[in-house]
Amino acid sequence: MGREVPQQQQQQVALAVEQLLAVNPYNPDMLSDLENYVNEQVSSQTYNLDANLCLLRIYQFEPDRMSTQIVARILVKALMAMPSPDFGLCLFLIPERVQMEEQFKTLTVLSHYLETGRFSQFWDEASKNRHIVEAVPGFEQAIQAYAIHVLSLTYQRVPRSVLAEAINIEGLSLDKFLEHHVANNGWILEKGHGRGQLIVLPRNEFNHPELKKSTDDGIPLEHVARIFPILG
Amino acid sequence: MAAYDYEDAPGTYDETSATQRQASSGAPPSQDLGYDPNFVPDSVKSFVVHLYRHIREKNVYEIHQMYETSFQTLSDRLFKDTPWPSVDAVAHYVDNDHVFCLLYREMWFRHLYARLSPTLKQRIDSWDNYCSLFQVVLHGVVNMQLPNQWLWDMVDEFVYQFQSFCQYRAKMKNKTEQEIALLRQFDQAWNVYGVLNFLQALVEKSMIIQILEHEKEGLEQFTATDGYDYNGGSNVLKVLGYFSMVGLLRVHCLLGDYHTGLKCLQPIDITQQGVYTTVIGSHITTIYHYGFANLMLRRYVEAIREFNKILLYIYKTKQYHQKSPQYEQILKKNEQMYALLAISLSLCPQVKLVEETVNSQLREKYGEKMIRMQRYDDEAFAIYDELFSYACPKFITPSPPSFEEPLVNYNQDAYRLQLKLFLYEVKQQQLLSGIRTFLKVYSSISLAKLASYMEVDESKLRTILLTYKHKTHAVDTDGKIISNADVDFYIDDDLIYVVESKPAKRYGDYFLRQIVKLEGVINDMDRVKLD
Numbered sequence: 001m002g003r004e005v006p007q008q009q010q011q012q013v014a015l016a017v018e019q020l021l022a023v024n025p026y027n028p029d030m031l032s033d034l035e036n037y038v039n040e041q042v043s044s045q046t047y048n049l050d051a052n053l054c055l056l057r058i059y060q061f062e063p064d065r066m067s068t069q070i071v072a073r074i075l076v077k078a079l080m081a082m083p084s085p086d087f088g089l090c091l092f093l094i095p096e097r098v099q100m101e102e103q104f105k106t107l108t109v110l111s112h113y114l115e116t117g118r119f120s121q122f123w124d125e126a127s128k129n130r131h132i133v134e135a136v137p138g139f140e141q142a143i144q145a146y147a148i149h150v151l152s153l154t155y156q157r158v159p160r161s162v163l164a165e166a167i168n169i170e171g172l173s174l175d176k177f178l179e180h181h182v183a184n185n186g187w188i189l190e191k192g193h194g195r196g197q198l199i200v201l202p203r204n205e206f207n208h209p210e211l212k213k214s215t216d217d218g219i220p221l222e223h224v225a226r227i228f229p230i231l232g
Numbered sequence: 233m234a235a236y237d238y239e240d241a242p243g244t245y246d247e248t249s250a251t252q253r254q255a256s257s258g259a260p261p262s263q264d265l266g267y268d269p270n271f272v273p274d275s276v277k278s279f280v281v282h283l284y285r286h287i288r289e290k291n292v293y294e295i296h297q298m299y300e301t302s303f304q305t306l307s308d309r310l311f312k313d314t315p316w317p318s319v320d321a322v323a324h325y326v327d328n329d330h331v332f333c334l335l336y337r338e339m340w341f342r343h344l345y346a347r348l349s350p351t352l353k354q355r356i357d358s359w360d361n362y363c364s365l366f367q368v369v370l371h372g373v374v375n376m377q378l379p380n381q382w383l384w385d386m387v388d389e390f391v392y393q394f395q396s397f398c399q400y401r402a403k404m405k406n407k408t409e410q411e412i413a414l415l416r417q418f419d420q421a422w423n424v425y426g427v428l429n430f431l432q433a434l435v436e437k438s439m440i441i442q443i444l445e446h447e448k449e450g451l452e453q454f455t456a457t458d459g460y461d462y463n464g465g466s467n468v469l470k471v472l473g474y475f476s477m478v479g480l481l482r483v484h485c486l487l488g489d490y491h492t493g494l495k496c497l498q499p500i501d502i503t504q505q506g507v508y509t510t511v512i513g514s515h516i517t518t519i520y521h522y523g524f525a526n527l528m529l530r531r532y533v534e535a536i537r538e539f540n541k542i543l544l545y546i547y548k549t550k551q552y553h554q555k556s557p558q559y560e561q562i563l564k565k566n567e568q569m570y571a572l573l574a575i576s577l578s579l580c581p582q583v584k585l586v587e588e589t590v591n592s593q594l595r596e597k598y599g600e601k602m603i604r605m606q607r608y609d610d611e612a613f614a615i616y617d618e619l620f621s622y623a624c625p626k627f628i629t630p631s632p633p634s635f636e637e638p639l640v641n642y643n644q645d646a647y648r649l650q651l652k653l654f655l656y657e658v659k660q661q662q663l664l665s666g667i668r669t670f671l672k673v674y675s676s677i678s679l680a681k682l683a684s685y686m687e688v689d690e691s692k693l694r695t696i697l698l699t700y701k702h703k704t705h706a707v708d709t710d711g712k713i714i715s716n717a718d719v720d721f722y723i724d725d726d727l728i729y730v731v732e733s734k735p736a737k738r739y740g741d742y743f744l745r746q747i748v749k750l751e752g753v754i755n756d757m758d759r760v761k762l763d
Binding site: 024025026027028049050053054057060061062063083084085088089091092093095096112115116117118119150151153154155156157158159162192198205206207208209210224227 | 424425428429432487488489490491492495528529530630631645648649650652653657660694695696697698699701702703705706707711713715720722723724725726731744747748751
């Protein structure tokens with residue numbers, strides 16, 4: 001029981017904000033509700049891009065009311081939403097002089113490494129900036145999920161060392177991690193030629209292009225319907 | 233920044249509005265010289281009397297004629313460089329009708345913005361007039377039937393004047409003390425919350441989203457009647473609400489909020505014809521902003537598809553608009569969209585999505601530049617910069633200025649930020665062009681071999697391949713992954729396999745069209761009577 005109460009409260013905050021947004025998405029009085037909601041998203045590991053964009057919009061309209069701490073949290077949450085382009089969407093709304101601040105420069109560099117698939121550099125940089133990323137629970141896991149997403153688009157079988165570098169897990173922890181995915185997500189481990197292990201990633205239409213549904217072959221009913229009068 | 237000067241962009245669409253804006257050559261015409269706001273020529277008297285009568289009689293056809301043709305003709309003949317007579321001077325010819333006077337003033341200001349440069353006081357007065365007009369509409373006391381063209385122009389002009397005000401206000405350096413005092417005093421005029429809330433209120437009050445939903449289920453007619461109401465009701469609120477969704481898309485694009493902009497447009501199905509396609513200005517504005525937002529969201533295929541469709545449409549129909557007051561804007565937007573198409577295709581070379589006519593126009597205009605854009609060197613970035621600056625919306629900073637000395641101009645801040653972030657994206661993709669070239673000529677190749685060809689080490693090559701996959705797979709509004717990839721490949725351990733993407737032959741479509749054609753021929757032959 002003791003643990004359910006805060007969860008209920010969290011849901012209420014989320015619900016209240018969503019209702020406010022639905023009633024009027026352009027209401028400056030929502031500022032503090034939206035800021036609280038950002039903190040709520042951080043602690044409850046949830047995410048609502050629309051609400052966060054709405055808050056950035058109010059900051060854009062009234063720069064004096066901007067809290068850079070909240071902006072930083074929104075941006076970290078946006079990084080965690082990769083592969084969605086949310087981080088960029090947020091930057092479009094944040095004035096350039098604010099983006100020049102050190103913590104935002106760091107986040108932009110982190111985003112750049114993720115956007116260009118440079119995971120080892122990303123993890124290096126992240127470890128140098130623990131104070132920024134560790135403030136948001138679930139950060140590592142979210143980035144690992146993104147790394148696995150891109151690897152799954154690209155590889156049928158990925159060498160263990162490549163995976164290890166991308167998700168920043170090695171040795172025994174990696175064994176455990178793999179075990180988990182073998183059991184739950186259909187990963188298969190194989191012996192590679194020579195040194196390392198190979199991991200067979202689940203099939204999808206991007207790493208097995210032949211699975212791509214050829215929608216082009218189908219004819220929508222509306223089109224056929226056009227010739228019904230003729231056929232009759 | 234490129235040689236292209238954004239500030240002096242010659243007559244971009246957004247500087248001009250729905251009605252024709254003539255670039256005032258030479259000295260700006262003086263507004264008060266020889267202009268008597270109380271003098272009403274007979275032709276104007278007759279114009280307002282007839283327009284008023286047609287509006288009362290709900291004669292949409294005549295209203296449209298007077299609005300589109302007579303107003304332009306009179307403006308050209310009598311008010312080339314002066315405003316129309318003041319509303320007070322014409323009011324008694326129209327029973328001092330409150331709503332008619334608001335409509336008259338709306339046109340009065342539109343004409344003023346188009347041909348002269350409005351003073352700050354006039355900008356504020358025009359805002360007040362829009363407030364009164366929209367209040368009247370929102371409170372449902374309007375019982376008129378107005379042409380779609382006019383209703384579109386209202387929304388279009390409202391957003392244009394907002395954008396124009398933001399640009400004007402952001403140039404603080406040369407403001408007089410008097411102007412600054414006025415800006416402080418009327419700080420609610422063209423306030424961004426006010427603008428957004430009016431558009432939003434029109435969308436909500438009109439129930440347009442529900443109406444479009446009902447129409448899908450066959451419970452209501454809207455698109456089928458082009459938004460008009462043939463049961464004695466008024467189309468004004470409904471259609472204003474409808475066009476306000478496009479207005480919201482545009483405002484959000486001006487603010488750099490592409491995600492929210494597209495969300496506002498969602499109730500309109502742009503894969504179909506709709507009321508937005510009944511007015512050429514609305515059609516173009518919708519697709520231009522829709523395409524631009526998708527480009528910024530990296531949904532290149534979607535952007536290419538829609539630009540292709542509208543450019544083909546303009547190519548086929550522009551001759552019919554030659555006499556329209558919007559003709560200049562149509563051509564201008566046409567050129568800008570070719571530039572955006574050139575950008576989209578350079579980042580996502582899927583030429584097969586582009587129709588032949590559009591493609592040959594594109595090659596003619598940008599063929600040479602597009603080849604240089606593939607090189608991803610400094611010169612290439614300069615071209616991306618140039619095309620973006622030429623074709624982007626006129627971004628605005630919505631917040632009021634700081635009135636503290638020294639006064640600074642900030643009218644380019646928003647544009648610079650969007651440009652910078654866009655070029656950043658281009659730079660992240662600069663190595664992809666090289667990858668494409670190689671992948672196209674191999675069906676399989678080892679990572680080691682490709683790495684040596686590209687003169688990078690193997691782990692660097694792996695990151696480039698990941699980048700290619702990430703950048704060519706966008707996330708759509710529902711969170712689904714959509715592929716924009718022109719070349720498909722996958723890696724198995726350390727071998728790359730390339731999958732040739734054959735253009736799917738659309739047999740079904742082809743046969744359907746042939747069947748319809750044949751039927752037409754047979755019908756024609758049946759009609760021929762042989763004696």
